[in-house]
Amino acid sequence: MPGQLDLGQISLDRHSPQPLADQVSSAIERWIEGGALDENDRLPTTRELAAALGINRGTVQAAYRQLQDRGLVAARVGSGSVVRGRAARPRELRLETLLSHRAAELSDDALAPARSGSVADFSRLAPDERFFPLEEFTRTLAYAWSRRRDLWQYAPPLGLEELRAEISRRLSDLGIARTPEEILVVSGAQQGLDLLFRTFTDPHDVVAVESPTYSGALALARLSEVSLLPMPMEDDGPDARPLRAHEAKLVYVMPERQNPTGITTSGARRRALLEAAIASGALVVEDGFEEPEPGRTPLAALEPERVAWLGTLSKDLVPGFRIGWIAAPPSIVDCLARTKKATDFQTPVPLQAAVAAFLRAGADRKARAARLEEVSQRSAAAAAALSAHLPGSRWTGGEGSNPLFWLHLPGGASGRAVAQAASARGVAVSPGGDFDPLRRDLPCVRLSVSRVERRDIEPGIARLAEAIREVQSGMSAVLAAPVV
Amino acid sequence: MPGQLDLGQISLDRHSPQPLADQVSSAIERWIEGGALDENDRLPTTRELAAALGINRGTVQAAYRQLQDRGLVAARVGSGSVVRGRAARPRELRLETLLSHRAAELSDDALAPARSGSVADFSRLAPDERFFPLEEFTRTLAYAWSRRRDLWQYAPPLGLEELRAEISRRLSDLGIARTPEEILVVSGAQQGLDLLFRTFTDPHDVVAVESPTYSGALALARLSEVSLLPMPMEDDGPDARPLRAHEAKLVYVMPERQNPTGITTSGARRRALLEAAIASGALVVEDGFEEPEPGRTPLAALEPERVAWLGTLSKDLVPGFRIGWIAAPPSIVDCLARTKKATDFQTPVPLQAAVAAFLRAGADRKARAARLEEVSQRSAAAAAALSAHLPGSRWTGGEGSNPLFWLHLPGGASGRAVAQAASARGVAVSPGGDFDPLRRDLPCVRLSVSRVERRDIEPGIARLAEAIREVQSGMSAVLAAPVV
Numbered sequence: 032m033p034g035q036l037d038l039g040q041i042s043l044d045r046h047s048p049q050p051l052a053d054q055v056s057s058a059i060e061r062w063i064e065g066g067a068l069d070e071n072d073r074l075p076t077t078r079e080l081a082a083a084l085g086i087n088r089g090t091v092q093a094a095y096r097q098l099q100d101r102g103l104v105a106a107r108v109g110s111g112s113v114v115r116g117r118a119a120r121p122r123e124l125r126l127e128t129l130l131s132h133r134a135a136e137l138s139d140d141a142l143a144p145a146r147s148g149s150v151a152d153f154s155r156l157a158p159d160e161r162f163f164p165l166e167e168f169t170r171t172l173a174y175a176w177s178r179r180r181d182l183w184q185y186a187p188p189l190g191l192e193e194l195r196a197e198i199s200r201r202l203s204d205l206g207i208a209r210t211p212e213e214i215l216v217v218s219g220a221q222q223g224l225d226l227l228f229r230t231f232t233d234p235h236d237v238v239a240v241e242s243p244t245y246s247g248a249l250a251l252a253r254l255s256e257v258s259l260l261p262m263p264m265e266d267d268g269p270d271a272r273p274l275r276a277h278e279a280k281l282v283y284v285m286p287e288r289q290n291p292t293g294i295t296t297s298g299a300r301r302r303a304l305l306e307a308a309i310a311s312g313a314l315v316v317e318d319g320f321e322e323p324e325p326g327r328t329p330l331a332a333l334e335p336e337r338v339a340w341l342g343t344l345s346k347d348l349v350p351g352f353r354i355g356w357i358a359a360p361p362s363i364v365d366c367l368a369r370t371k372k373a374t375d376f377q378t379p380v381p382l383q384a385a386v387a388a389f390l391r392a393g394a395d396r397k398a399r400a401a402r403l404e405e406v407s408q409r410s411a412a413a414a415a416a417l418s419a420h421l422p423g424s425r426w427t428g429g430e431g432s433n434p435l436f437w438l439h440l441p442g443g444a445s446g447r448a449v450a451q452a453a454s455a456r457g458v459a460v461s462p463g464g465d466f467d468p469l470r471r472d473l474p475c476v477r478l479s480v481s482r483v484e485r486r487d488i489e490p491g492i493a494r495l496a497e498a499i500r501e502v503q504s505g506m507s508a509v510l511a512a513p514v515v
Numbered sequence: 516m517p518g519q520l521d522l523g524q525i526s527l528d529r530h531s532p533q534p535l536a537d538q539v540s541s542a543i544e545r546w547i548e549g550g551a552l553d554e555n556d557r558l559p560t561t562r563e564l565a566a567a568l569g570i571n572r573g574t575v576q577a578a579y580r581q582l583q584d585r586g587l588v589a590a591r592v593g594s595g596s597v598v599r600g601r602a603a604r605p606r607e608l609r610l611e612t613l614l615s616h617r618a619a620e621l622s623d624d625a626l627a628p629a630r631s632g633s634v635a636d637f638s639r640l641a642p643d644e645r646f647f648p649l650e651e652f653t654r655t656l657a658y659a660w661s662r663r664r665d666l667w668q669y670a671p672p673l674g675l676e677e678l679r680a681e682i683s684r685r686l687s688d689l690g691i692a693r694t695p696e697e698i699l700v701v702s703g704a705q706q707g708l709d710l711l712f713r714t715f716t717d718p719h720d721v722v723a724v725e726s727p728t729y730s731g732a733l734a735l736a737r738l739s740e741v742s743l744l745p746m747p748m749e750d751d752g753p754d755a756r757p758l759r760a761h762e763a764k765l766v767y768v769m770p771e772r773q774n775p776t777g778i779t780t781s782g783a784r785r786r787a788l789l790e791a792a793i794a795s796g797a798l799v800v801e802d803g804f805e806e807p808e809p810g811r812t813p814l815a816a817l818e819p820e821r822v823a824w825l826g827t828l829s830k831d832l833v834p835g836f837r838i839g840w841i842a843a844p845p846s847i848v849d850c851l852a853r854t855k856k857a858t859d860f861q862t863p864v865p866l867q868a869a870v871a872a873f874l875r876a877g878a879d880r881k882a883r884a885a886r887l888e889e890v891s892q893r894s895a896a897a898a899a900a901l902s903a904h905l906p907g908s909r910w911t912g913g914e915g916s917n918p919l920f921w922l923h924l925p926g927g928a929s930g931r932a933v934a935q936a937a938s939a940r941g942v943a944v945s946p947g948g949d950f951d952p953l954r955r956d957l958p959c960v961r962l963s964v965s966r967v968e969r970r971d972i973e974p975g976i977a978r979l980a981e982a983i984r985e986v987q988s989g990m991s992a993v994l995a996a997p998v999v
Contacts, residue, residue, distance in 0.1 A: 129764060134714040165661070170657075176656075232615050377837065379866060
């Protein structure tokens, strides 16, 4: 064998599920394929290699047989095993071996086009951009940008100071006391949640979530390869008892108008959740997609040292912006800023400046008031249509300006089947299974009135009711069919 | 013991470095702390538990002693071991247990303020924003935005079609044939590289890099917990031979004016690199921070099926924008888009529209031409100053409009010591060790003239030369000192 290689250095993992013989033959194959072993190079005898590796000689013989089978090695009389030359390695990439385990966890339909909703689209939660004062915003922004040259370079890791000052004021209105130094600007709440996962979890760490919960959090949990601990949603919030018996890293919750159930967590459940989080050692991530109604205290105000608040403008301005923030104790914010800096340096500074000017002018408040008024009317129309077309049906959410309805399907019908049947009728709804931490098909669908015109709500729900009855009649047909 | 808990279900990991007794006591401690075991609950006898877990009775006795030492369990005559109650669990978070292994890999100085450079700042590679036509851009953008409402919502996962079409045209000028469907818009090249790591590597996978290499790539490699395989930089590019003997996932290279060495890889080295990458099964990531000069063929043009091109506007417009792209075979782009969608949905659409309009107008080309002319003059001044103040010194880079100088310090002086001594004189340079895959202190410093006024170059290099001599005299003093 060639002098520069020492086959005795093959590193073997005795705990690996891969048999030792395979490990040996793979290592030699890599050297042949890589050109480190050339044609006609002699391999050590099986006895020599077994001794060098401290393994059974039969294992090395098995490895050499594998290499012979692959045409890489020949047994020659008098000279032992010699390299025959490398196999023709395909020039194409083998995607199945290239893809990481974590990325393989992402579902294949992640890039699927949105569901069809030619009659009514109840599947989108993003607010209607008609409530966004575009002209005012463009003016504010052109003015803010034209005066400054500092917006075009790299910025402080936490984000633009003037924006963090505005966010700090907004948070104090909610009872959350955070200085600008305790706020990290991120590229949307989704990135904020991703940073929390990457900074505070390793694979197999426990993360507690409401069950059902926001599907975007489930995608990140899969990419992070954490173990999910479901906390079942009751009518007044999550049951945190499962958390008490585990050491957890993060607890992800949405106490106001939870996505997908629309449920607001009661004060008693909030306190029980915080106590369980303290017992488990976890950091609580409070998703502030919906701001608390007057009288409700955010978790971040009840237990500031234990809670990271995740804020966003996607709801009150527009999602296209991708501006969000994390407000948390300084040591937490520091760790997150380090991850943020390593992964994308910063959130675009010009956008931060424009948003700061816009918040200063209170434009988000105005846009919000107009939107809530419209959503209230839509939700009332949806509730009336559900009662009319699905008498006796049960749902959570939908009260006041809450755009979310979590509809329990009568008779335990499949949420996926109903979503599919509704889609065939031009009505888009989200199957409950999209929100299940355990990827089960739930007998529920989520409806959102955020993007549905008032006049389309009643016809849309009428067709949804037809779809539900179709799925139910299929179920009874199956139940009634004789067992062969 | 209480009926709902079965201590026999404690899951033990016999391969863990944590002793079995510790694993048993930790599990019981968690149940006590979490409230699943209450005060005065009786634990099973050591004999019962040992039998249930299939372990030695002495191990269980050791575990119970640990619990007694912690005050959690008491041994009572006649009733065995009983729970005394939970310890007062601190309400503060324990950051050291919360932080993930990957995030702990990021260095503490990630958030340190930039180095001092009151006389001359040779540490920054970001282009001078004076070459950015701000007024023109603001006008373009206000016009582009005011006419459209589709920019404010969620967009296709690959990014805005009109921007991808412009990028496709730019790439074809470089000899890289990619349709808009083979391009993913990302929030800066750094995010692009992060997506490549997350999508295609798991911890301990092999990633080959030039040595030295871009420090931002090293930060991402640490966050991804991959094994780095250094390919030493020679004067005409990286030596790819180490790659041939390994199965690698990614090969990250910068063939044009490499950061930090300023070296452009020769045609022969490019071909050898691609062959080694094919032998190793890896995807090549070609960082196109600097565009190829006429006559040079990008790796992505030589071997399209094996190379992902990483593009950016940070160099030719401004870094504050955070717009970049990955151009790669469709199957690679699909996987990356899935990760992108899960982690931040999309790059801000309004910025994508503004950049598309700007590229269409050729504004980047104009800004680039003005910048290159200025950088050429600065680099010539720096080369003259180095020759004058450090006669006989050796460096790579700095030719033509190349802003990078990789200076080999005479006598093997410490790059970190020189950077520190220079900083004390108001001159900022980057120590070579920042770019070393193995985190060694190298006898090199990196100088960039991107952000230094022409008049400050000669005085800055004069002081750098003083700093080098100071460090060298300290070294000779140490060498000359008697050994005690």
